[in-house]
Amino acid sequence: MNSSVSHRQKRNLREWLCRDSVAGVICTMPFIIGLVFFLIVPMLLSGYYAFCDYNILAPAKWAGLKNFARMFTADTKFFKSLEVTLFYAFVSVPLRLTFALAVAMILLRNSRLTGIYRAAYYLPSIIGGSVAVAILWKRMFAIDGTFNAVLGMLGIESRTAWLGNVSTAIWMLILLSVWQFGSSMLIFLSSLKQIPQTLYEAARVDGAIGIQQFFRITLPLLTPTIFFNLVMQMINGFLAFSQSYIITQGKPMNSTLFYVVHMYQQGFEFFKAGYASALAWIMLLIIGAFTGFLFLTKRYWVYEGGA
Amino acid sequence: MKKASVFFSLLLVMCLMCTAVMAETHLNVAWWGNQVRNDSTQAVLDLYTKETGTTFDVTMNSFGDYWTTLATASAGGQLPDVLQHSTAYIQQYVDNNLLLDLTPYVESGALDTANIGENILDLGRMNGGLYGLCVGTNSMACLYNKTLLKEAGIEIHDLMTMDEFMAVCREVYEKTGYKTDLGYGTESFFNYVTRGLGKPLFVDGKLGIGQEEAEYFYGLYEKAVQEGWLLGGDVFASLVAGSVEQNPMVYGSSPETMSWCAFNWSNQLKAMQAAAPEGVELALTTLPSPDPVKSGFVACSMYFSIAASTANPDESVRFLNYFVNSVEANKILLAERGIPVSSVVGEAIAGDLDPLTQTVVAFVNNVVVPNSSETPKPDPDGASEIFALSRELVEQISYGALSAKDAAKTLIDTANDVFSR
Numbered sequence: 258m259n260s261s262v263s264h265r266q267k268r269n270l271r272e273w274l275c276r277d278s279v280a281g282v283i284c285t286m287p288f289i290i291g292l293v294f295f296l297i298v299p300m301l302l303s304g305y306y307a308f309c310d311y312n313i314l315a316p317a318k319w320a321g322l323k324n325f326a327r328m329f330t331a332d333t334k335f336f337k338s339l340e341v342t343l344f345y346a347f348v349s350v351p352l353r354l355t356f357a358l359a360v361a362m363i364l365l366r367n368s369r370l371t372g373i374y375r376a377a378y379y380l381p382s383i384i385g386g387s388v389a390v391a392i393l394w395k396r397m398f399a400i401d402g403t404f405n406a407v408l409g410m411l412g413i414e415s416r417t418a419w420l421g422n423v424s425t426a427i428w429m430l431i432l433l434s435v436w437q438f439g440s441s442m443l444i445f446l447s448s449l450k451q452i453p454q455t456l457y458e459a460a461r462v463d464g465a466i467g468i469q470q471f472f473r474i475t476l477p478l479l480t481p482t483i484f485f486n487l488v489m490q491m492i493n494g495f496l497a498f499s500q501s502y503i504i505t506q507g508k509p510m511n512s513t514l515f516y517v518v519h520m521y522q523q524g525f526e527f528f529k530a531g532y533a534s535a536l537a538w539i540m541l542l543i544i545g546a547f548t549g550f551l552f553l554t555k556r557y558w559v560y561e562g563g564a
Numbered sequence: 565m566k567k568a569s570v571f572f573s574l575l576l577v578m579c580l581m582c583t584a585v586m587a588e589t590h591l592n593v594a595w596w597g598n599q600v601r602n603d604s605t606q607a608v609l610d611l612y613t614k615e616t617g618t619t620f621d622v623t624m625n626s627f628g629d630y631w632t633t634l635a636t637a638s639a640g641g642q643l644p645d646v647l648q649h650s651t652a653y654i655q656q657y658v659d660n661n662l663l664l665d666l667t668p669y670v671e672s673g674a675l676d677t678a679n680i681g682e683n684i685l686d687l688g689r690m691n692g693g694l695y696g697l698c699v700g701t702n703s704m705a706c707l708y709n710k711t712l713l714k715e716a717g718i719e720i721h722d723l724m725t726m727d728e729f730m731a732v733c734r735e736v737y738e739k740t741g742y743k744t745d746l747g748y749g750t751e752s753f754f755n756y757v758t759r760g761l762g763k764p765l766f767v768d769g770k771l772g773i774g775q776e777e778a779e780y781f782y783g784l785y786e787k788a789v790q791e792g793w794l795l796g797g798d799v800f801a802s803l804v805a806g807s808v809e810q811n812p813m814v815y816g817s818s819p820e821t822m823s824w825c826a827f828n829w830s831n832q833l834k835a836m837q838a839a840a841p842e843g844v845e846l847a848l849t850t851l852p853s854p855d856p857v858k859s860g861f862v863a864c865s866m867y868f869s870i871a872a873s874t875a876n877p878d879e880s881v882r883f884l885n886y887f888v889n890s891v892e893a894n895k896i897l898l899a900e901r902g903i904p905v906s907s908v909v910g911e912a913i914a915g916d917l918d919p920l921t922q923t924v925v926a927f928v929n930n931v932v933v934p935n936s937s938e939t940p941k942p943d944p945d946g947a948s949e950i951f952a953l954s955r956e957l958v959e960q961i962s963y964g965a966l967s968a969k970d971a972a973k974t975l976i977d978t979a980n981d982v983f984s985r
Contacts, residue, residue, distance in 0.1 A: 312656075313639050314635060314638050314656060314657065314660040331981060395802050395803075395804075399799075399801075399802030399821075400798065400799060400818075400821050401817045416820075418798035418801055420801045421797055421799065421800070421801030508797060508801050508959065509797045509959060509963065510797075510956070510960055525632045525635075526952070527948055527952070528656075
């Protein structure tokens with residue numbers, strides 16, 4: 258009798274485990290644990306620290322809105338870094354997307370080398386974010402760097418320190434970002450392929466030439482993809498860190514000081530973790546507001562299918 | 565039932581194994597440094613393990629990452645038992661009660677300081693206790709390209725005043741085209757100059773200088789920009805900050821991007837010489853100052869401290885004692901952390917040092933020690949912010965975007981804000 262009870266228990270356990278809801282939770286556990294412990298808990302903690310004086314070494318002390326007040330009254334770099342970040346995001350993202358779309362259009366044509374081209378153009382996206390390329394960039398645009406040497410060979414004498422000049426440094430970072438167009442390009446490429454050929458045929462019959470086809474058919478049908486790329490890349494643009502941190506460290510004269518670099522300096526160089534947390538939450542609000550704005554305006558310019 | 569018994573016996577075995585490991589003393593040691601230091605320190609730890617059975621877990625990092633790691637560890641109450649410390653941060657750790665006062669161990673004799681000068685022990689005394697034992701001394705130095713000066717026929721001497729030094733900079737620029745890295749980003753140069761004016765940079769955790777001293781300091785850069793020999797932000801923008809290999813004294817392809825000298829710590833001479841191009845011989849002299857003797861000081865290149873949270877204070881002290889006083893250990897370390905503080909150890913290893921290190925030791929002992937003043941106190945909390953600001957101000961002056969007067973005013977205003985928080 259004993260054994261039959263335990264047998265039944267076992268069966269019940271198995272049934273319980275095999276229920277969709279239970280099995281699902283168990284299988285997603287690794288993700289849920291990661292989400293809770295590495296994202297939710299730290300976020301809640303940083304939300305608390307944002308209202309504290311916290312230097313990591315000593316326990317956090319409640320300070321109310323002090324950190325936020327400091328941001329808007331005493332920290333001149335807050336506005337400077339915000340300005341730099343917005344400029345970077347609003348210039349580099351549209352440039353990158355335009356470039357990605359142009360290259361995708363070219364690669365759409367089938368030739369025997371298409372596969373190689375696609376791989377080659379995707380390569381910068383993989384290596385472009387790396388520290389090695391960042392350091393390479395730094396050397397390439399130095400006074401005695403490759404770029405000036407090439408200009409010299411072309412007969413243009415240049416002694417510009419591209420990364421050391423206030424008006425050019427940010428453009429070097431934008432260039433690096435535009436160069437990493439590969440992932441957007443692949444997404445464009447796949448949606449370009451999904452545009453039915455019949456539309457183009459119909460347009461040709463109606464007498465639409467190439468440029469008209471692009472603006473009347475290709476672009477409208479791509480708007481969902483453009484929207485997706487825009488949202489993702491903008492968020493990435495706001496959060497840009499490594500290029501500035503490794504290549505310029507915000508120099509010269511804070512002209513490349515990205516918001517996240519400023520935050521990092523406050524948190525891990527001056528050990529003002531409370532203030533850095535407050536900065537992080539403001540960034541979250543800005544990104545949230547901006548993404549919300551994109552979604553609100555979506556219906557005015559994104560083609561959602563149908564009539 | 566059977567499964568359960570197997571499980572519990574396994575658990576029991578594991579617990580026993582854990583206690584066996586616990587019984588053997590185990591210390592966590594952390595330091596920042598380079599490959600040479602990592603190798604030699606590890607060799608000393610291995611030797612100590614062989615002699616005493618104490619085992620080690622080590623954490624080694626670059627200077628920047630070290631402090632991030634340490635701060636995070638302290639937040640979790642997990643500071644290493646024995647940790648290398650710096651004048652830049654030790655005050656903050658002491659203020660937050662994170663370090664162990666070593667005074668009782670010195671009194672009991674567990675930490676033998678008989679051969680260590682009282683002035684050197686004083687460098688680790690803060691808030692009424694001994695919180696760091698200085699393990700090596702060095703001094704600020706102006707490292708320079710001796711070959712270049714020789715070829716140009718320019719002579720310099722130790723203890724140059726600011727005016728003499730700036731005349732040399734002009735002459736070097738006119739004759740060779742080489743510019744001068746006037747302590748760009750070298751934090752300690754600021755204090756070095758203001759000491760020469762009779763005002764230390766920090767006094768009692770506050771800014772010790774006024775508009776006049778700050779203006780003098782930034783005026784040096786302003787003048788250098790006007791005369792054209794300052795190596796400024798445009799060159800440094802494409803170099804890796806703090807890297808010996810990319811220091812403009814040894815790195816660059818044309819004189820206009822290079823410097824004839826570098827302001828650094830005396831013990832960096834060896835690393836810098838290793839990075840120098842073939843045929844370039846480096847040497848060292850004192851930093852320029854309005855009054856070199858008032859400015860000069862023997863510095864504690866680094867401390868070893870023990871965490872207040874350590875579970876093994878006695879064993880940590882025993883190891884520290886060994887590290888500082890053992891001749892055998894220091895024959896492996898070879899004064900890489902600065903000149904050994906124990907006079908007995910210093911004499912015992914003198915013959916084992918390579919010629920460059922001997923030059924540095926002779927420089928500190930014969931030039932700096934007789935011509936120096938009191939060593940500055942460790943930097944107060946907030947100093948890193950002041951130094952970061954000062955670097956930015958110098959950068960702006962180097963672009964001609966800021967006057968020395970405005971820079972000085974910005975510094976004073978910001979410092980008042982930082983230290984009033």
